[in-house]
Amino acid sequence: MGEKDRAPRRAEGAPAPPAPKAPSADGSADAGFEQEIEQLANPERSLFEGADPQLAGVHRGSALSLVSGAASGIGAALGVSLIAIVQVLGGSTPENLPGIFAIAALLIAGSVVGSVVSWRTRTWELTDAGIMLRHGLVTAKQLQVPYEHIHTVNMSSSLMERLFGLMTLDLDTGAADSEGEATRITGLQAGLAQALRDELFRRKAVVLSERPAGDSEAGAPGATGEAAGDVFAPAASDSVPDACFTLTRGQLVVAALTETRIVAQAVAFLILIVQGINFLQESRLVNLSEAAGSVAALPVGLLVGSAVLLLVLSIVVGFAVSFVFSLIGFAGYRAERTGGRISVERGLLNRTSHMVALERIQSISINQGLIRQVMGYAEVRASVVGSIGSADETSSSDGVVLHPFIRVSDVDSFLEAIAPECAGALAASHMVRLPPAAARRLAFRTVVRALLLAVVIAGALCCAERMPPAGGAWDVLGTVLRVLLCAVGAVVVVRMAVGAVLRYRDSRVGHDRTRLVAIVGGIKRRTQVVPRSRLQHATASASPFQRRLQLGTFTTKTAAAGDVVLRDFTAAGVESLLAWVRPHP
Numbered sequence: 001m002g003e004k005d006r007a008p009r010r011a012e013g014a015p016a017p018p019a020p021k022a023p024s025a026d027g028s029a030d031a032g033f034e035q036e037i038e039q040l041a042n043p044e045r046s047l048f049e050g051a052d053p054q055l056a057g058v059h060r061g062s063a064l065s066l067v068s069g070a071a072s073g074i075g076a077a078l079g080v081s082l083i084a085i086v087q088v089l090g091g092s093t094p095e096n097l098p099g100i101f102a103i104a105a106l107l108i109a110g111s112v113v114g115s116v117v118s119w120r121t122r123t124w125e126l127t128d129a130g131i132m133l134r135h136g137l138v139t140a141k142q143l144q145v146p147y148e149h150i151h152t153v154n155m156s157s158s159l160m161e162r163l164f165g166l167m168t169l170d171l172d173t174g175a176a177d178s179e180g181e182a183t184r185i186t187g188l189q190a191g192l193a194q195a196l197r198d199e200l201f202r203r204k205a206v207v208l209s210e211r212p213a214g215d216s217e218a219g220a221p222g223a224t225g226e227a228a229g230d231v232f233a234p235a236a237s238d239s240v241p242d243a244c245f246t247l248t249r250g251q252l253v254v255a256a257l258t259e260t261r262i263v264a265q266a267v268a269f270l271i272l273i274v275q276g277i278n279f280l281q282e283s284r285l286v287n288l289s290e291a292a293g294s295v296a297a298l299p300v301g302l303l304v305g306s307a308v309l310l311l312v313l314s315i316v317v318g319f320a321v322s323f324v325f326s327l328i329g330f331a332g333y334r335a336e337r338t339g340g341r342i343s344v345e346r347g348l349l350n351r352t353s354h355m356v357a358l359e360r361i362q363s364i365s366i367n368q369g370l371i372r373q374v375m376g377y378a379e380v381r382a383s384v385v386g387s388i389g390s391a392d393e394t395s396s397s398d399g400v401v402l403h404p405f406i407r408v409s410d411v412d413s414f415l416e417a418i419a420p421e422c423a424g425a426l427a428a429s430h431m432v433r434l435p436p437a438a439a440r441r442l443a444f445r446t447v448v449r450a451l452l453l454a455v456v457i458a459g460a461l462c463c464a465e466r467m468p469p470a471g472g473a474w475d476v477l478g479t480v481l482r483v484l485l486c487a488v489g490a491v492v493v494v495r496m497a498v499g500a501v502l503r504y505r506d507s508r509v510g511h512d513r514t515r516l517v518a519i520v521g522g523i524k525r526r527t528q529v530v531p532r533s534r535l536q537h538a539t540a541s542a543s544p545f546q547r548r549l550q551l552g553t554f555t556t557k558t559a560a561a562g563d564v565v566l567r568d569f570t571a572a573g574v575e576s577l578l579a580w581v582r583p584h585p
Contacts, residue, residue, distance in 0.1 A: 061187020073111020077104035155353035241336040243417035255405030256326035266318030362558035429510035438568035
């Protein structure tokens with residue numbers, strides 16, 4: 001769907017109007033920014049692509065896709081010969097240089113040959129019964145996917161593919177095991193990929209409209225009781241969506257700032273430094289023994305300052321890298337609902353587009369980190385049955401991001417426009433908090449974890465004390481590391497205590513006639529809305545400690561990955577939830 005086919009709309013928590021409107025004077029900057037991002041993220045046509053894609057006949061991927069296959073071989077060859085290249089640039093010639101270059105040449109040649117063979121043997125064709133996918137050189141395989149069994153068709157585009165305007169389509173049939181490469185169509189030009197996806201859903205709608213009333217299969221749309229023609233209406237590229245949400249420039253920046261994973265990226269940066277030092281040692285450009293002696297001769301103050309500077313630098317770099325990754329990952333975000341399908345697109349470099357049928361959504365999760373709890377914003381995810389991921393990203397385990405950054409007060413209106421079945425559940429449910437006995441269990445578990453952490457830190461300090469002394473400078477550095485270890489331990493203990501308090505204060509459970517609402521508080525607060533019709537089964541359990549306090553754990557499961565677990569609620573409350581889940585005559 002190109003920019004000219006979709007009217008740019010602004011989303012501040014409300015669906016877009018049905019017809020395009022000129023941007024107001026105060027919003028022209030944000031509207032222009034959204035249009036630029038949309039045009040960059042969603043090319044209307046690929047390089048050398050015609051204006052009218054033809055779907056009839058047998059097709060294979062674009063020949064431009066061979067370049068991306070060759071590029072992967074070049075990258076592998078560079079990785080193999082990197083040490084040799086560094087040594088040559090440093091003025092030394094490794095003894096096994098010819099062998100390394102021979103291996104690199106074989107990797108490039110193998111990658112090119114493999115790309116050509118895959119391109120020649122992988123084809124697709126639209127038939128009357130379904131889409132026919134063929135692949136395999138030695139063992140030729142044919143897979144026919146009936147149109148009525150196609151639940152979602154997701155588009156993705158890696159950085160190398162985006163350079164040439166190519167896309168990959170993933171067909172999800174809802175099978176228990178993912179078909180993987182067998183149902184993946186690669187190397188499609190942008191206009192052809194969009195036209196193929198629209199045509200697949202159009203043909204599915206025709207097949208379902210011709211099916212006799214009451215004839216539905218397990219997992220098919222008719223099983224949900226919804227009209228097939230309504231759920232799978234044709235999605236032409238020029239149709240106006242029922243609802244459309246995007247991110248303004250300010251929302252995108254703040255979303256990236258509050259989504260950062262500083263600790264993980266900082267640790268990754270420190271690991272990268274260690275690997276870099278090891279690489280220099282293997283390249284014989286640095287002698288670590290001599291370098292260690294030179295470092296030990298430095299003043300104590302300089303050593304301590306360097307250690308603190310490295311720690312601060314790792315945190316700053318971790319924040320910056322995480323911010324950039326989040327910014328690129330959510331750039332060009334757009335969520336649309338057309339009939340019974342939701343389309344979510346995001347990503348500036350690696351572009352992904354998930355198409356989700358409404359009846360396949362098993363639950364809605366509203367997630368808030370500590371910063372977003374204070375700000376009053378959240379992320380909205382949908383847990384979807386089946387494997388809906390692309391070649392580079394799988395979302396079946398943690399859901400599809402429907403909105404990365406939305407004000408909590410606007411979540412209901414967003415769900416009303418995107419997933420109406422889950423809208424209004426929190427206000428309509430009678431919510432029950434954790435009993436006082438649960439607070440005692442949380443406090444006990446927090447104290448036990450803190451004691452275990454203290455034992456681990458004390459053991460590490462004792463091991464450090466027993467190590468033989470290595471000199472004054474190294475002793476000072478060891479002291480600094482011990483202080484940092486104790487500081488990290490203290491921060492972790494405080495985090496556990498705050499998490500326990502927030503969990504007891506915010507955790508709630510409730511339900512109305514058709515939906516279950518579960519709120520699990522903590523540093524990361526999660527609110528789940530699960531339609532009753534999506535619940536597969538439910539269990540109640542109680543440990544000896546819970547039975548003593550008349551508490552229990554309620555666990556229920558949907559067809560998607562992951563369970564809904566509610567711990568330390570009253571035994572009577574757990575039993576009432578079980579009675580609510582059981583089918584009634």
